Amino acid sequence: MRVGFIAMSGVRVQDAELMALGLTLPGFVERGKVIASLPSLGLLTLAALTPDDIEISYHEVDDIDRDTVPDLGFDLVAISTMTAQAFEAYELADRFRESGITVVMGGLHATCVPEQCALHADAVVVGEGESVWVGLIEDFRNGKLKGRYESDDSYCLDDAPMPRFDLLEIEKYNRLTVQTTRGCPHKCDFCASSILLTKGYKVKPTAKVIAEIRLIKSIWENPFIELADDNSFMSKAKAYELLEAMIPEEICWFTECDISIASDEKLLGLMAKAGCRQVLIGLESPNADGLDGIETNNNWKLKQYSKYEEAVCRIQSHGITVIGCFVLGLDGQTTKAFDAVYGFAKRTNLYDVQVTLATPFPGTGFYRRLENAGRLTHPGRWDRCTLFDLNFEPTGMSYDELRDGFRDLVGRLYDPRFVRARRAGFLRELRSAGEFRASESA
Numbered sequence: 001m002r003v004g005f006i007a008m009s010g011v012r013v014q015d016a017e018l019m020a021l022g023l024t025l026p027g028f029v030e031r032g033k034v035i036a037s038l039p040s041l042g043l044l045t046l047a048a049l050t051p052d053d054i055e056i057s058y059h060e061v062d063d064i065d066r067d068t069v070p071d072l073g074f075d076l077v078a079i080s081t082m083t084a085q086a087f088e089a090y091e092l093a094d095r096f097r098e099s100g101i102t103v104v105m106g107g108l109h110a111t112c113v114p115e116q117c118a119l120h121a122d123a124v125v126v127g128e129g130e131s132v133w134v135g136l137i138e139d140f141r142n143g144k145l146k147g148r149y150e151s152d153d154s155y156c157l158d159d160a161p162m163p164r165f166d167l168l169e170i171e172k173y174n175r176l177t178v179q180t181t182r183g184c185p186h187k188c189d190f191c192a193s194s195i196l197l198t199k200g201y202k203v204k205p206t207a208k209v210i211a212e213i214r215l216i217k218s219i220w221e222n223p224f225i226e227l228a229d230d231n232s233f234m235s236k237a238k239a240y241e242l243l244e245a246m247i248p249e250e251i252c253w254f255t256e257c258d259i260s261i262a263s264d265e266k267l268l269g270l271m272a273k274a275g276c277r278q279v280l281i282g283l284e285s286p287n288a289d290g291l292d293g294i295e296t297n298n299n300w301k302l303k304q305y306s307k308y309e310e311a312v313c314r315i316q317s318h319g320i321t322v323i324g325c326f327v328l329g330l331d332g333q334t335t336k337a338f339d340a341v342y343g344f345a346k347r348t349n350l351y352d353v354q355v356t357l358a359t360p361f362p363g364t365g366f367y368r369r370l371e372n373a374g375r376l377t378h379p380g381r382w383d384r385c386t387l388f389d390l391n392f393e394p395t396g397m398s399y400d401e402l403r404d405g406f407r408d409l410v411g412r413l414y415d416p417r418f419v420r421a422r423r424a425g426f427l428r429e430l431r432s433a434g435e436f437r438a439s440e441s442a
């Protein structure tokens with residue numbers, strides 16, 4: 001029996017004018033180039049759980065001739081897609097099924113729109129794949145595949161298998177991902193990340209993370225690793241333990257966290273020592289108006305607002321550069337938000353900035369709210385769920401003002417002179433922070 005794992009990778013933007021400005025996620029070309037080639041960690045994880053007697057292979061969708069779907073001898077294909085490439089995934093799934101191959105779909109999109117995915121797949125997996133994969137394969141072998149499998153959230157990262165990096169044609173990639181946590185303690189209205197897969201905040205045991213890092217080091221001498229976490233280090237004791245264990249590994253890495261890391265000097269010191277080069281932080285809005293109500297547990301993001309500038313400067317003073325992420329078009333924001341983002345980036349010497357348009361992903365509170373209010377301008381157009389294509393009527397400005405203001409802001413933020421000035425400012429501040437720390441310890 002043969003199972004093919006197919007990743008709908010790549011980045012997508014529909015807006016031709018933005019593309020012309022050189023915009024790629026999460027901000028501009030250089031990082032876009034780096035991340036566009038990341039493999040699907042979800043599929044590599046499921047591959048690891050597949051029984052040994054089954055032949056498996058991993059494929060990036062761009063390596064498959066989508067028109068003819070070559071006969072690779074698959075009995076079953078497992079397709080992973082995000083929302084932006086859902087239509088392309090549906091087409092591919094249809095082709096496989098026409099050739100008599102069983103299709104299973106899973107991932108964030110399938111979790112949120114399972115009924116629609118079921119029109120194109122023999123089985124749809126809702127939620128985390130690990131808890132259902134072995135049973136699904138067994139059902140398939142026995143000719144008893146069900147149409148839908150749902151994870152019950154009981155899966156624990158203590159049981160995480162070693163992802164099958166060995167399946168990759170490794171020369172195609174320049175970074176690999178390691179997941180140290182899954183989920184997030186916060187609950188943002190627009191969040192389309194792993195809180196859609198699990199309600200809990202799950203932490204992988206340190207020994208397993210280190211084993212994954214060592215495996216990557218056995219493939220590449222000096223790897224740059226991306227932690228595929230939505231919000232690392234929320235469990236502080238575990239974070240210290242992990243970071244201490246990462247120090248001797250001598251790797252460079254990137255992760256996503258929230259602004260609270262800035263209030264923990266010990267954590268920042270350990271992160272820097274452990275090789276953290278960059279963190280991506282969802283600041284979301286440069287003004288309080290846009291932040292109000294975003295985090296729906298206890299308005300946590302609004303409460304952090306007054307500390308934003310100092311927090312960014314403190315993190316960067318440890319030599320850890322910050323990609324500050326701002327979402328434009330949030331309820332409460334007006335056209336003043338564009339200049340406010342620019343001003344924030346300038347004042348803080350933000351090393352990188354990621355601006356995205358508020359995006360109603362299916363399965364989010366934001367989507368339901370806009371749908372109920374009749375504010376969706378392109379309902380069901382999943383190919384526009386790219387973070388860069390506008391899909392709704394904003395409140396504090398018109399549709400055109402938001403779209404055009406966003407394009408203009410992108411041009412200003414990624415102007416090479418502005419990028420150079422911010423980075424020079426970052427280096428200046430880093431030097432003076434270093435001198436200050438040296439004088440304190442003398």
Ligand code: B12
Binds near residue numbers: 008
């Ligand atoms: C790495 C990454 C990428 C890589 C993806 C590589 C790949 N093929 O997976 C790249 C750079 C290509 C990428 C591209 C994009 N990304 Co991205 N990306 C991430 C990131 C940082 C980590 C994802 C990850 O590895 N998670 C860990 C793994 C283990 O989880 P998982 O993939 O969800 O898999 C689990 C389950 O979903 C399930 N599962 C997954 N697939 C399958 C398949 C089957 C058959 C089964 C049974 C189960 C199953 O089982 C797995 C284990 O439990 C997340 C943010 C984050 N920090 O999580 C954003 C994120 C997933 N990306 C996002 C977006 C918006 C994009 C882009 C649209 C950006 C753009 N404008 O181009 C494009 C998508 C274009 C496309 N290809 O569709 C959004 C997704 C929103 C959504 N619901 O669709 C996220 C959540 C970021 C965000 N906060 O907005 N991304």
Ligand code: SF4
Binds near residue numbers: 186187188192195231
């Ligand atoms: S802080 Fe980030 S990961 Fe957590 S719920 Fe909010 S948007 Fe999602």
